[in-house]
Amino acid sequence: MLETSIASLELDNPVLSASGTFGSGWEGRQFSDQHGKGLGHVGALVSKTVTLAPRPGNPPPRILETPAGMLNAIGLENRGADAFLRDTLPKMHELRAGGARDGRRGPRVVVNLGGTTDELVELARRFCDAGVDALEVNLSCPNVAHGTRSSTDPALTEQVVAAVKKASSVPVFAKLTPNVTDVVPIARAAQNGGADAVTLINTLLGMAIDWRRQRPVLGNTTGGLSGPAVKPVAMRIVYQVAQALPTLPIVAVGGAHSAACVLEFLCAGASAVQFGTAMFTDPALMVRVVGELEELLAREGQTVQGLRRAAHRDASASAGCGQQQEVAR
Numbered sequence: 001m002l003e004t005s006i007a008s009l010e011l012d013n014p015v016l017s018a019s020g021t022f023g024s025g026w027e028g029r030q031f032s033d034q035h036g037k038g039l040g041h042v043g044a045l046v047s048k049t050v051t052l053a054p055r056p057g058n059p060p061p062r063i064l065e066t067p068a069g070m071l072n073a074i075g076l077e078n079r080g081a082d083a084f085l086r087d088t089l090p091k092m093h094e095l096r097a098g099g100a101r102d103g104r105r106g107p108r109v110v111v112n113l114g115g116t117t118d119e120l121v122e123l124a125r126r127f128c129d130a131g132v133d134a135l136e137v138n139l140s141c142p143n144v145a146h147g148t149r150s151s152t153d154p155a156l157t158e159q160v161v162a163a164v165k166k167a168s169s170v171p172v173f174a175k176l177t178p179n180v181t182d183v184v185p186i187a188r189a190a191q192n193g194g195a196d197a198v199t200l201i202n203t204l205l206g207m208a209i210d211w212r213r214q215r216p217v218l219g220n221t222t223g224g225l226s227g228p229a230v231k232p233v234a235m236r237i238v239y240q241v242a243q244a245l246p247t248l249p250i251v252a253v254g255g256a257h258s259a260a261c262v263l264e265f266l267c268a269g270a271s272a273v274q275f276g277t278a279m280f281t282d283p284a285l286m287v288r289v290v291g292e293l294e295e296l297l298a299r300e301g302q303t304v305q306g307l308r309r310a311a312h313r314d315a316s317a318s319a320g321c322g323q324q325q326e327v328a329r
């Protein structure tokens, strides 16, 4: 009932973690056991962005709560590929193995990569050799110098994606920025470059001012906005890209916080949904959502595949959205 796929990657369900918000999954596993179902029940775990060399990240403060979400300017802090391959990837594999029972596949291991084109190519080779299930390429970090350059220029997007795809033996998702006038040409460029899917969206560029100190609050001056405030923006972008490029699988991310959010994104044209900022306030959320999705769909006599088909059935997608409203009620 919950099975879905993102291109050739088959998943037990459409519930994934969002890069940078849940570590590798290992750090949050004890919270997820609260509901009698562990992290082994989620569709996939997506790592924080890994770069070739370690990165210290941006100066503090790096995060700030906003009325309906948060601003972050972490700056891709990570210990680099060697440490990740040695210490972290085996734990993600362990979580996958733990979930692969009773006919389940267990949480698919998706590693998010960042860096220059040459670095991405090397990272892709190393991580494919190390047995990941898919790669997500972060073309869209607003918190590092030139971090969004490769997903604001279609030619560059196509070039970077094509290089990574050539070096990869697993599906490649291109994670795009919402900080452009129109995401469709960028998504089309990613598809032309061979992306198996696009992940929509990374954070919206924002900032906060401390008027007493008359200075920006964040050490990096600007940061990325995420959480409930960005969900309508993510929904609009997922819908627009699904309408324009119906053969390109979409992984939705932005403000998801419930089972109904998953169904809404599926009806907008997504194949799966990532949970990010909402996991900070409720680290057991993803596992609970998997259970709630099961109940909701059983009650309504629907399946994830059925909703996805409805979303893609007619060009306007209005029929699909109409059905979704029935289900979510």
Ligand SMILES: Cc1cc2nc3c(=O)[nH]c(=O)nc-3n(C[C@H](O)[C@H](O)[C@H](O)COP(=O)(O)O)c2cc1C
Pocket: 018, 019, 020, 021, 048, 049, 070, 072, 074, 076, 112, 138, 141, 175, 201, 202, 203, 225, 226, 227, 228, 230, 253, 254, 255, 256, 274, 275, 276, 277, 278
């Ligand atoms: C603290 C924080 C760190 C993040 N780090 C990354 C990252 O390393 N790589 C990446 O691709 N996205 C990163 N993101 C973006 C999220 O994966 C996601 O695209 C965004 O937060 C929107 O989803 P949400 O509203 O559900 O959080 C980060 C977001 C937050 C809040």
